[in-house]
Amino acid sequence: MSFWRTKRAPAAMPGLGLSLGITLTWLSLIALIPLIALVIRAGSLGWQGWLDAVTGERVWLSLRLSFGASLIAAGLDTLAGLLIAWVLCRYKLPFAAFWDVLVDLPFALPTAVAGFALTALWVPDGWLGRMLAPLGWKIAFAEPGVVVALTFIGLPFVVRTVQPVLQSAERELEEAAESLGASPSQVVWRVVLPTLRPALLTGFALAFARAVGEYGSVIFICGNIPMKTEITPLLIVSRLEQYDYAGATALATIMLAFSAAILALLQVLQTGRRVALR
Amino acid sequence: MSIEILGISKNFGAFKALDDVTLTIGNGELLALLGPSGSGKTTLLRVLAGLELPDVGKVQENGHDLTSLGARDRNVGLVFQHFALFPHLDVFENIAFSLRVRNRPAVEVQTRVDELLHLVQLEGLAHRRPAELSGGQRQRVALARALAARPRVLLLDEPFSALDAKVRHELRGWLRRLHEELGTTTVFVTHDQDEAFELADRVAVFHRGRIEQLGTPDEIYDEPKSPFVLDFLGHVQWLEGLGLAKIAVRHRDVTLHATGEDGWAARIVRIHRTGPRVRVDLQLEDGQPLIAALEPPAAQGLTVGQRVRAVAERRYAFAG
Amino acid sequence: MIRILLMFLAMAWLTLMVLAPVAIVLAEAFSAGVGAWWTAVSDDETRTSVALSLKVAAIVVPCNAVFGVAAAWALARFRFPGRGVLLALLDLPLSVSPVVSGLVFVLLFGAQGWFGSWLQAHDIQVIFAVPGIVLATAFVTLPMVARELLPLLESQGQDAELAARTLGASGWQTFWRVSFPRMRGALAYGVLLCTARALGEFGAVSVVSGHIRGQTDTLPLHVEILHNEYRFQAAFAAASLLLLVGVATLLLRRLHTTESPH
Numbered sequence: 028m029s030f031w032r033t034k035r036a037p038a039a040m041p042g043l044g045l046s047l048g049i050t051l052t053w054l055s056l057i058a059l060i061p062l063i064a065l066v067i068r069a070g071s072l073g074w075q076g077w078l079d080a081v082t083g084e085r086v087w088l089s090l091r092l093s094f095g096a097s098l099i100a101a102g103l104d105t106l107a108g109l110l111i112a113w114v115l116c117r118y119k120l121p122f123a124a125f126w127d128v129l130v131d132l133p134f135a136l137p138t139a140v141a142g143f144a145l146t147a148l149w150v151p152d153g154w155l156g157r158m159l160a161p162l163g164w165k166i167a168f169a170e171p172g173v174v175v176a177l178t179f180i181g182l183p184f185v186v187r188t189v190q191p192v193l194q195s196a197e198r199e200l201e202e203a204a205e206s207l208g209a210s211p212s213q214v215v216w217r218v219v220l221p222t223l224r225p226a227l228l229t230g231f232a233l234a235f236a237r238a239v240g241e242y243g244s245v246i247f248i249c250g251n252i253p254m255k256t257e258i259t260p261l262l263i264v265s266r267l268e269q270y271d272y273a274g275a276t277a278l279a280t281i282m283l284a285f286s287a288a289i290l291a292l293l294q295v296l297q298t299g300r301r302v303a304l305r
Numbered sequence: 306m307s308i309e310i311l312g313i314s315k316n317f318g319a320f321k322a323l324d325d326v327t328l329t330i331g332n333g334e335l336l337a338l339l340g341p342s343g344s345g346k347t348t349l350l351r352v353l354a355g356l357e358l359p360d361v362g363k364v365q366e367n368g369h370d371l372t373s374l375g376a377r378d379r380n381v382g383l384v385f386q387h388f389a390l391f392p393h394l395d396v397f398e399n400i401a402f403s404l405r406v407r408n409r410p411a412v413e414v415q416t417r418v419d420e421l422l423h424l425v426q427l428e429g430l431a432h433r434r435p436a437e438l439s440g441g442q443r444q445r446v447a448l449a450r451a452l453a454a455r456p457r458v459l460l461l462d463e464p465f466s467a468l469d470a471k472v473r474h475e476l477r478g479w480l481r482r483l484h485e486e487l488g489t490t491t492v493f494v495t496h497d498q499d500e501a502f503e504l505a506d507r508v509a510v511f512h513r514g515r516i517e518q519l520g521t522p523d524e525i526y527d528e529p530k531s532p533f534v535l536d537f538l539g540h541v542q543w544l545e546g547l548g549l550a551k552i553a554v555r556h557r558d559v560t561l562h563a564t565g566e567d568g569w570a571a572r573i574v575r576i577h578r579t580g581p582r583v584r585v586d587l588q589l590e591d592g593q594p595l596i597a598a599l600e601p602p603a604a605q606g607l608t609v610g611q612r613v614r615a616v617a618e619r620r621y622a623f624a625g
Numbered sequence: 626m627i628r629i630l631l632m633f634l635a636m637a638w639l640t641l642m643v644l645a646p647v648a649i650v651l652a653e654a655f656s657a658g659v660g661a662w663w664t665a666v667s668d669d670e671t672r673t674s675v676a677l678s679l680k681v682a683a684i685v686v687p688c689n690a691v692f693g694v695a696a697a698w699a700l701a702r703f704r705f706p707g708r709g710v711l712l713a714l715l716d717l718p719l720s721v722s723p724v725v726s727g728l729v730f731v732l733l734f735g736a737q738g739w740f741g742s743w744l745q746a747h748d749i750q751v752i753f754a755v756p757g758i759v760l761a762t763a764f765v766t767l768p769m770v771a772r773e774l775l776p777l778l779e780s781q782g783q784d785a786e787l788a789a790r791t792l793g794a795s796g797w798q799t800f801w802r803v804s805f806p807r808m809r810g811a812l813a814y815g816v817l818l819c820t821a822r823a824l825g826e827f828g829a830v831s832v833v834s835g836h837i838r839g840q841t842d843t844l845p846l847h848v849e850i851l852h853n854e855y856r857f858q859a860a861f862a863a864a865s866l867l868l869l870v871g872v873a874t875l876l877l878r879r880l881h882t883t884e885s886p887h
């Protein structure tokens with residue numbers, strides 16, 4: 028290595044300094060410094076203070092509801108998403124383009140709008156709630172309402188991660204399995220699903236992550252009953268409204284840590300997939 | 306104007322892509338960099354173009370150091386392996402690019418581009434987009450684009466590899482004529498020995514980031530300096546235990562005789578026609594295979610199973 | 626047979642779970658006729674909230690667009706230490722709960738926040754005011770343009786830019802003449818997504834806005850207020866505007882994907 032070269036040629040690709048400078052500045056101002064401030068603020072509570080703020084029955088129940096409902100919702104999304112992606116890729120659906128656009132609507136619909144549209148649908152005298160009311164099933168203003176809202180917003184994550192894999196999957200693989208004597212259900216279980224597994228997992232993780240943090244679409248339909256239908260983000264907001272900053276901050280660190288963990292998991296899943304492709 | 310490459314080394318991590326390469330490219334010369342994939346040819350081209358900084362070593366032009374000049378100021382015409390035409394610009398604007406970024410007057414741009422369109426025989430296609438061109442046409446646009454600013458040297462990275470066989474042969478001859486017409490110093494990279502030998506004044510054979518041999522096509526073909534070069538040129542058989550060292554015999558240097566004491570005793574295993582020659586697979590007495598590539602008349606009357614004497618008109622042996 | 630069953634199930638799910646909520650927004654919005662819809666939409670408070678939403682988007686989107694181009698350029702065109710971390714950080718604003726996104730700014734600029742007393746002393750209002758809404762919206766939509774550009778720049782490779790350099794182009798010439806024209810489509814689409822999200826963001830904005838009527842109510846917050854006041858038809862009418870933005874984004878996205886080969 029020569030450290031003695033007097034003049035260094037300029038790098039062939041221009042703009043590293045400028046683009047990285049803009050990136051780091053804006054990212055720091057808008058996201059990093061605020062997030063670090065959150066962590067520092069939580070740290071200033073002390074271990075005991077933090078622990079006090081995140082324990083207690085109301086917190087526990089909200090976490091259980093948030094994570095439980097999100098798990099169920101992400102599970103439903105994975106099943107429905109797989110089904111929808113499969114049908115969109117493999118069958119000639121009437122008005123296929125229409126259904127395809129429909130899949131993305133939960134992405135595009137502001138969460139508040141989704142929230143009270145779903146509420147209006149599932150209240151006991153709503154279009155859909157009416158059908159379940161005679162059975163004694165209550166959706167809106169109860170835990171199932173939370174699941175419905177979270178399922179709604181998570182669906183596109185699964186469809187849109189599975190669909191490209193299904194599209195690029197070689198039909199020849201399935202044909203080969205068939206010609207080797209596999210029955211249709213064996214083809215599905217032994218060939219199709221294993222190749223889709225990383226995508227399904229990624230989709231599940233994305234839908235789950237989104238659901239745990241979701242606020243707007245849930246607050247209308249859940250009815251905000253403390254200890255019963257109160258999700259964690261809602262509890263954070265109600266603590267803020269009572270000027271309990273410490274309590275809100277402590278809960279927020281849990282949410283933040285969870286997001287970071289999911290991102291790390293997704294990173295692992297993606298490298299896993301990249302390795303598998305090679 | 307000669308280009309001197311002096312002791313250039315370039316590492317990627319622990320990997321030596323170029324290892325102390327020294328080479329002088331003469332004014333107006335057409336030089337081929339020949340070698341297997343991964344041997345560092347593209348890296349050397351990129352160092353010449355200023356796209357890659359060497360770790361050690363210099364690039365000079367008539368004794369003037371170019372190493373500290375960036376790609377922008379070096380005025381070197383580089384034709385990328387996959388052409389790298391600007392997809393959003395038409396043929397005319399692609400060719401005009403280097404003049405436009407130098408703020409040349411419109412009239413001059415028009416004249417120069419027309420001249421180049423004529424040179425590469427694409428007059429009618431000035432307003433097509435790259436996507437609407439065939440591979441051979443794209444290649445010629447890339448060449449015209451690289452020539453527009455009258456570069457001090459033209460660099461071509463595997464210029465024909467993205468083309469199909471027929472176009473490849475046409476363009477080869479065309480490039481040779483173009484070079485004779487323009488006289489631009491040209492370096493081109495290839496892994497195809499036929500291409501290198503047919504086009505180049507001199508050939509540099511690359512192996513693991515080093516120049517294994519440098520010379521005219523005749524010198525390299527007749528006097529390969531190392532087993533690698535001989536092997537890379539192909540159509541060669543290595544034999545053991547027939548003398549002191551391991552020796553090599555080119556297929557075309559083997560002659561077959563029905564009688565006599567010269568050479569080695571061999572049995573014909575298979576005879577088949579390969580293009581202009583007849584290929585005869587032989588087995589020597591000790592079981593080693595040998596191949597003879599004969600002119601068709603010399604193969605007449607040979608039959609499978611026949612016992613013959615195989616004579617190597619020329620053998621290659623290397624020390625070490 | 627099984628195929629028809631699967632197709633039916635997929636369509637049924639999409640109809641009940643996705644189409645029905647959209648349909649009910651429109652049905653309720655127009656339940657009292659187009660006239661009533663128009664009255665609700667052109668109402669003063671609704672108009673103020675639309676104006677505020679547009680104003681916030683007009684500040685946030687250009688900033689995030691410049692950021693997006695810069696970040697995509699740095700991440701796709703260069704390898705540098707810490708690149709992986711930067712890539713991961715870029716995703717964080719999209720995956721963190723919107724409530725947390727709003728909360729961080731309350732902690733910084735609120736009355737009890739780090740800069741709270743300083744801001745108060747200088748009579749600057751960030752939280753429960755427009756600057757807070759801008760910050761929260763910028764946080765939530767931070768990576769949206771970068772996310773659109775990054776895969777495109779990666780897939781394009783660097784050859785065109787390097788070719789431009791060997792042909793004598795300066796850094797800016799390379800960008801404006803070669804890179805920018807090729808990213809225009811994706812950039813426009815990223816800006817569109819970013820705008821739609823900026824207009825529709827609810828959670829983060831609701832935490833920092835303080836819901837001051839006519840002052841810090843963006844359109845989604847206004848929808849919530851109407852809803853909480855049991856003015857359902859008006860709420861749905863205002864929501865139909867947001868729905869319109871969302872559907873327009875989707876349709877433009879379809880155009881964008883069918884038009885570009887990527």
Ligand SMILES: Nc1ncnc2c1ncn2[C@@H]1O[C@H](COP(=O)(O)OP(=O)(O)O)[C@@H](O)[C@H]1O
Nearest residue numbers: 317320322340341342343344345346347348349
């Ligand atoms: N930017 C790079 N980073 C790491 N390794 C590289 C890079 N460019 C080239 N190499 C490695 O250097 C070696 C030589 O590459 P190259 O010059 O492209 O060979 P050739 O053109 O002869 O096929 C290859 O093994 C390649 O993997």
Ligand SMILES: [Mg+2]
Nearest residue numbers: 343346347348
């Ligand atoms: Mg190469």
